[in-house]
Amino acid sequence: MTKTLFFLSMLASSLAFAQEDLLKDIDTIQTNTEISQPAFKALQVVTGQSTKLATKNEWYIVVAHRFGDVSKGFKDFFGLDDASTKLGVIYGVTDGLSLSLSRETNMKTFEGGAKYKLVKQSENFPVDIVGYNVLAVNTDLSKDNYPDLQFGDRLSYLTQALISRRFSDKFSLQLTPSYVHKNLYEPSIEDKNQFLTGLGGRYKISKRISINAEYFVNFDNHSFYKNPLSLGMDIETGGHVFQLLFTNSQLNSDIGYLTNAAGDWGKGHIFFGFNLYRVF
Template sequence: MTRTFLFLLVFASILTYSQEDLLKDIDTIKTNKTTQPAFKALQIVTGQSTKLSAKNEWYIVVAHRFGDISKGFKDFFGLDDASTKLGVIYGATDGLSFSLSRETLMKTFEAGAKYRLVEQSENFPVDIVGYNVIAINTELDKDNYPHLKFSDRLSYLTQALISRRFNDRFSLQVTPSYVHKNLYEPTVEDKNQFLTGIGGRYKISKRVSINAEYFVNFDNHSFYKNPLSIGVDIETGGHVFQLLFTNSQVNSDIGYLTNATGKWGKGQVFFGFNLYRVF
């Protein structure tokens, strides 16, 4: 698995340096910010960053998580058990975007709104962005839940994304979060969950950065784990490519935060990637 990761990293790096004529748009700021954005990608790893799409920009999102690599050749290091999320994001304004996605795990649809509240500038130390999501779990059926209602399929996420770009290389973000689930299993999780995340980005070259994030769930039972993820951002012409390892196989925002099952100490992690294409 390590060889596969290194191959993908080298391959993507080659693509990076072969597209210099296309890379100029990556560093162009379409807003009137007095500082560069804290993050180049819309996600730090799986969690959201304070970056928003510009006005009238469309993003196509493809996110993929393979299975547990600790199972080895039995599941071919996770390649036999994968989850995929497909989505679109539209920038209504420079400070407001809307998203829609669908993930294979739990057959979950998510609709989200992301909006800038405050910009980092010479007069204010941080960016503050709001993020709200409503999710629909279409995998639930009445065979298992005879009294199932449509409202039982719904769950909600509210986040405040607070980031600061300290210099050209280092950015940090704190993410207080609240999740509400209409249908939940009380023996393994709570109906209302409060989390706080911390994530950062450190740029190691012109087009490559190392990212990491960790969320603490203050209301979680012992069954689910706190999500911890490490990734690499590779900026190429027209898109940002992210390679990552995480202990949460779920791609959806709410599922990632509240349904992590892997244990890093036992090697129960999932390899994956995020790909954003701008139009």
């Protein structure tokens, strides 16, 4: 089934190329040094954030979708019956600061985020460094299950340092040390404070297509959940970047993706999905 979905993703990419009238905006040839170009063309490596930011006064509409576990087969129509969707907006306050707001159906989670440039890669400095902070509100929690539930119990926090280097026109890497704090958690399956480190990369295989991958190690030793591993494909078209992906974490929210990955690649428990960014 994975091979079939991969074939469908390749077919989708070929259809995208037919939109030649939309491709004029991305064919600009830059005459400056390669280092001045961004390490990533999309705002996410796969599901994790990349060092790319929205530019000043840009608005992005975000649609992220993850189907269910493909290993369940025809019973759940290979995951189509059990999907999770995130809708969001991102605004570039300045070229070095963007703000975001999103809502995911899974756990009915709202997330507000701030992404800000700290250092830019140049001839004098080897990497881009971007900070990223998120406040999440889980509105799915109920007093029926938690009689003493307070609003503060719904909150979780994420702090990340996104450190990337563009090695060439085709190849970029990113290191992502991360810290997650949850006000409400289950001690038997996870810690209140979790530290993770992620490694992601992008390799450009054609003018408008790249293959991306990312993996996060969670140092919470007794966590019930898996380390998130994702593989994706970026397709650049006029006005937006379309990302197709396979992952073992169905959640689209930043904190949920990092700390609640339930799938197992070794057993075929993976989720197919996509990210779509439309810029205005």
